[in-house]
Amino acid sequence: MGTPSADVAPPPLSPRKRLLAASISLFYRNGIQATGVSELCEVAGVSKRTLYQLYGGKDELIAAYLAHLREKRVSPAERNLFDDALAPRERLAQLFDRPDPARFRGCAFHNASVELTMPGHPATPVIHEYKESFERRIAQSAREAGCKEPEELGRALMLLFEGATALATSTGDLAAFDAARPVAEKLIGDAAA
């Protein structure tokens, strides 16, 4: 008997999770500097006092937002790259699939590095670690695919992926990914030969 609809309703998100969710939505879509603490708190439904109590300040929330993105692997390209069920060569090839045009605004980590010019910002180590682990995983996939000099190939594919992402952000045209794919395939083919 009882009230099943009430029984199965998900528990409400904690203020911490609501702040992270608001950060993901606002920081990525509108930019980090353009998003004020008041807007974040309004969207998250928390007081400014709660934000400062939980995170210490906006800069620490930015670092937590990026650490959360890194942990959750939110972009399909990243999820696939780290998916052991995919063949190593598939992991490399899918980097150059066009991202979803409705959501794409470049790499959240790179964008944060553009916006955060303060030396010693708490988000900086998160950005560095993210880029290093992304490149290591590309090199690992190249190694598992049997490619020669997988570190060099991994670095080259990373540069092409970063270039496609940056150029698509600048031009608003995802064709940068289509242009990068045959270059990547040529480099992979040469290293596999």
Add this chain to the structure above:
Amino acid sequence: MGTPSADVAPPPLSPRKRLLAASISLFYRNGIQATGVSELCEVAGVSKRTLYQLYGGKDELIAAYLAHLREKRVSPAERNLFDDALAPRERLAQLFDRPDPARFRGCAFHNASVELTMPGHPATPVIHEYKESFERRIAQSAREAGCKEPEELGRALMLLFEGATALATSTGDLAAFDAARPVAEKLIGDAAA
């Protein structure tokens, strides 16, 4: 006789030029969103009223700042790329010279695209035209160097240059340019063969 020192003193910069100079210094170094109108006016030594009278608003000043950078070719990589006195192959190779670490903060045009998320921003066409003309000039240099399929090669070199610039911005490590160079040389070599 007169006062020679007064005769040779340069004429004071106009408020318009002082605002552009302040924009170049503050927008590039500290970011566009992080730079407020008050700070711009203070550094330029003009009133807010003057800024609005001359440019119409901050968004139009951002567009004028980028148009000015494009016209003046402020980065050495860009100046060399458009320098007809350099051999075409030199123009391509120098793209992967490390930029000045004391000044480098990535590409001003790309950074603006990251920061300006408002649809229809007046700076957007300036950014698009800049990236298109940069890529056309790379392809032209590849053609003049006698490379096969210069458009394809130009696109690939553009992607590597954008990738090195973006990755160096994210990681704070100019070694991304060193990594891009041998990949570029291999592609140029293959297209020249």
